[in-house]
Amino acid sequence: MTALNVAKVFEGLPRVWAGFLQDWDRTMRSRNHPDTTRYNYELAAAQLARYQKEHSPDIDSDAAADDPTLVAKGQVEAFQAWVVETRSASTTLNMHKALQQFFKWLVIDEEEADRSRWTAPASPRPSRSSSRCSAMSTPRRSSTCVRERPSRTCATTRSSPAVVKTVRPVGSSILTPGRRS
Template sequence: MPLLDLDKITAGLSRTWAGFLRDWDRTLRSGNYPETTRYNYLLAAAQLARYLAEYSPDPDADAAADDPTEVDRAHVEAFQAWMIETRSAGTALNKHKALQQFFKWLLLDEEEIDRSPMDPVKQPKTPQKLVPVLPDAETTRVLATCKGKAFLQLRDEAIIRLYSTTGARGPTWWRSASQRRAGAPSSTRSYSAGSWRTSCGTLPRRWMPGTRRTRAWSSTRRRASRR
């Protein structure tokens, strides 16, 4: 079953809103946008329309609920604040970015509006969430399960120590720029390896620095590649 059901997304919207969203989806499809991107874009616009029709405290929101070209800055800011209160700042930020694209399309492609109502609306601030690091005792216990000289054991221990040495998050080998600028202390930085299953089990989120065993594993790999 496809993710994007346009009939479901536009259900209950005015004919004008539904028509614009169908036209926008056609433009997105012609631009080869992924289905997930199209879904998120269209959903944000549809949610704005429903908010204006059902939840907006503004008595003058009826026109905007019927026609997206009547949406103004106050409507968007009220919707954004409602998203923060009922969902989260992160969700509100995603809706903000999607609505930027919608009104940009209305402005540049359709020429239905003279100015985007998103222009004066600021993005919501999202607090940074730091992932607690794994205590050294737990890291040591995980490393103990990798003891041995077999290839898989050496490989897995090298992976663990690599993540510890680099403070990597998934395939990213450095801390994020925002963390570097913030200068967060090492005890609170978000060092995360995600979930990586190995012969040692699922790897935790912080590893110890590399040692002689890591170099031994690298030497084993180099010798094997020469054969």
């Protein structure tokens, strides 16, 4: 697989943010994270840094734009709200998970940030705008999809597992032949 150019993510970032992201990249490479994971995680953190500098309405965002250890929970929540408005809820959820990992690394592994300063904001809710279940070709009428096996692609399986219909002859055992419990 061709390696993604992760260094492009760091371009234009303040020196402190770029340094932390390069250190985080090294840590993720040493833990054998896939290139795409590293790229997506670092892109989310870099976008947070750029948001602090260019779009944040928060008075304290100038300090956070220069140093990730000064980012507060409210600033991350404002960033998430901005991402929901400009992109989608699922993109916001992916960025939330990436930022969760970044700040966890910053607090626990690097011991650079104070845990009380950055507590994880609540996870954004996925969008429920579709009136169709991806597993069915008809409009959704209930909160459960009927499928042959559970599927992660079915929007309704997030809250309740898919129903599995199984037909067995009367008197048959679910144990394999020749085995007794």
